[in-house]
Amino acid sequence: MTLTIVKNATCTFCGCVCDDIELHADGVRITETKRACSLGESWFKNHTAERLYPDALIDGHPATVDDAIEAAADYLLDAHMPLVYGLSNVTCEAQREAVHLTELIGGVVDSHTSL
Amino acid sequence: MIYWGGNPAECHPRHFTKYSLTQKGKFTPNGRKDRTMVLVDIRETPSGKAADVFLQVRPGKDFEVITALRALVKNQTIRPEAIADTGLTLEQLNDLVKMMKEARFGVIFFGMGLSMTRGKHMNSAAILMLAAEMNAFTKFVAMPMRGHGNVTGADVVLRYTTGYPFGVNLCRGYPRFNPGEFSTVDLLVRGDIDACLVLGADPGATMPQPAIDHLAKVPTIVLDPKVTHTSRLARVHITTAVTGVSAGGTAYRMDEIPLPLRPALKSPYPTDEDVVRRIKEAVKRRPAWLPMLKETVIV
Numbered sequence: 001m002t003l004t005i006v007k008n009a010t011c012t013f014c015g016c017v018c019d020d021i022e023l024h025a026d027g028v029r030i031t032e033t034k035r036a037c038s039l040g041e042s043w044f045k046n047h048t049a050e051r052l053y054p055d056a057l058i059d060g061h062p063a064t065v066d067d068a069i070e071a072a073a074d075y076l077l078d079a080h081m082p083l084v085y086g087l088s089n090v091t092c093e094a095q096r097e098a099v100h101l102t103e104l105i106g107g108v109v110d111s112h113t114s115l
Numbered sequence: 116m117i118y119w120g121g122n123p124a125e126c127h128p129r130h131f132t133k134y135s136l137t138q139k140g141k142f143t144p145n146g147r148k149d150r151t152m153v154l155v156d157i158r159e160t161p162s163g164k165a166a167d168v169f170l171q172v173r174p175g176k177d178f179e180v181i182t183a184l185r186a187l188v189k190n191q192t193i194r195p196e197a198i199a200d201t202g203l204t205l206e207q208l209n210d211l212v213k214m215m216k217e218a219r220f221g222v223i224f225f226g227m228g229l230s231m232t233r234g235k236h237m238n239s240a241a242i243l244m245l246a247a248e249m250n251a252f253t254k255f256v257a258m259p260m261r262g263h264g265n266v267t268g269a270d271v272v273l274r275y276t277t278g279y280p281f282g283v284n285l286c287r288g289y290p291r292f293n294p295g296e297f298s299t300v301d302l303l304v305r306g307d308i309d310a311c312l313v314l315g316a317d318p319g320a321t322m323p324q325p326a327i328d329h330l331a332k333v334p335t336i337v338l339d340p341k342v343t344h345t346s347r348l349a350r351v352h353i354t355t356a357v358t359g360v361s362a363g364g365t366a367y368r369m370d371e372i373p374l375p376l377r378p379a380l381k382s383p384y385p386t387d388e389d390v391v392r393r394i395k396e397a398v399k400r401r402p403a404w405l406p407m408l409k410e411t412v413i414v
Binding site for chain 1: 128129130231260267272283284285302309310313314316322338340346349350358360361368373377378379384392395401405
C-alpha cells in the first residue's frame with residue numbers, strides 16, 4: 001500500500017477551515033493528521049474511501065445513481081414549492097449548482113444560517 | 116476580544132492559537148500579552164480559562180445587556196435596577212465599555228449562545244449595531260463563529276448569485292428574501308413546501324419534530340456521504356463523496372477567505388457537485404414549469 005502525503009490540506013469540520021494540515025493516507029483511509037485538532041482528527045479518520053453504503057436508495061431500496069437522479073428530478077419539478085436546504089458541508093461549486101437548480105425548479109434555497 | 120455565547124475551546128479548538136488570541140501580529144508583537152479577552156456566557160465553559168474577564172449573563176438576557184452597553188458607549192445614564200435581572204452589575208458593564216473604547220482594534224466573536232437563544236435575530240442585530248457604533252471610538256468588528264465547514268461559503272455564494280445570503284425564494288423567477296417566511300424551519304413547520312432536496316445537512320437530527328414530520332410527508336431527496344437520519348425518512352438518497360476528504364473544491368473560512376480543498380482519498384461515490392449538476396441536467400430535459408424560465412438569468 002503506497003502512502004500518500006497531502007501537505008496543507010484543508011479541514012472542513014468547523015468554520016475555522018484550517019488549511020495547514022498534513023494528511024497521510026494509504027489509499028483507503030487517512031492514518032495521520034498532523035496539526036489537526038481533536039475534532040479535525042476524528043473528522044478525517046472517520047471518513048474512508050470504502051464502499052460502505054449503497055450508491056443510492058429509492059424508497060429505502062438500493063438503486064442506481066442514474067435512476068435516483070431521474071426520480072429526484074421528477075419530484076423536484078412536480079412540486080409547487082420545492083426547498084433546497086443545507087449547503088453547509090458541500091463545496092462552493094456544489095452550492096452554485098444548487099442555486100441554479102433551485103432557479104430551474106422555482107423553489108426556495110436556504111442554508112444552516114437561517115436556523 | 117470579546118467572545119459572546121460561544122465556547123471556542125471545545126467547538127473551534129484552534130481558533131485561539133491559529134487565528135485570534137495567541138498569534139503574533141504587526142501591531143501585537145507579543146501575541147497573547149497584547150490582547151485582552153472577555154468571555155460572555157451563561158455559564159463558565161472551558162474557554163473561560165483563556166479569558167481575562169468572564170461575565171456571566173443570566174440566560175435569555177443577552178439583548179438587555181447589549182442594549183445597556185450600547186447606551187453606556189454613548190455615555191447615557193442607566194439606572195442600576197434597569198439591568199438588575201441581567202446577572203451583571205453596572206460596574207462590570209462600565210469596565211467592559213472602558214476596555215472596548217481603549218482597544219486599538221476590537222472584535223466581537225458571537226456564537227450560537229447568542230444567535231440561537233431568546234431574541235435570535237434581534238440579538239445578532241443588536242451585537243452588530245454595537246460593533247458598528249463602537250467605530251465612532253476605535254476600530255471594531257463583529258464576526259459570527261460559524262459551525263459547519265462551508266456554511267460561510269453558502270452565504271457568499273447565495274449573496275453573489277441571488278443578492279441575499281440565505282432563505283431565498285425563487286418561486287416567482289426572481290429572488291425574494293424574508294427570514295421567518297422563507298427560512299427552512301418556518302417553511303417546514305407551516306407545511307408550505309411540497310418537496311425537499313437536502314445536501315450537506317442532516318435536518319432529521321437537528322430540526323424541531325414538526326419540521327421533521329413534514330420532511331417525512333413530502334418527497335425528500337438527500338445527498339450525503341452517509342445514510343443519515345434524514346435519509347431514512349427520504350424517498351431518494353444518493354451517496355456522495357466527502358467534502359475535503361475525497362471531494363475537491365473551494366470552502367470559505369468564517370472570515371470569508373476562500374480556501375482550496377486538497378482531498379487525500381479517492382471516493383467510489385460521485386461528488387455533490389456532480390450529482391446536483393446531473394439532477395439539473397435531468398430537470399432541463401423535462402418541459403420547464405414556467406416557459407419563460409427556459410433561459411436562466413442567475414448563474
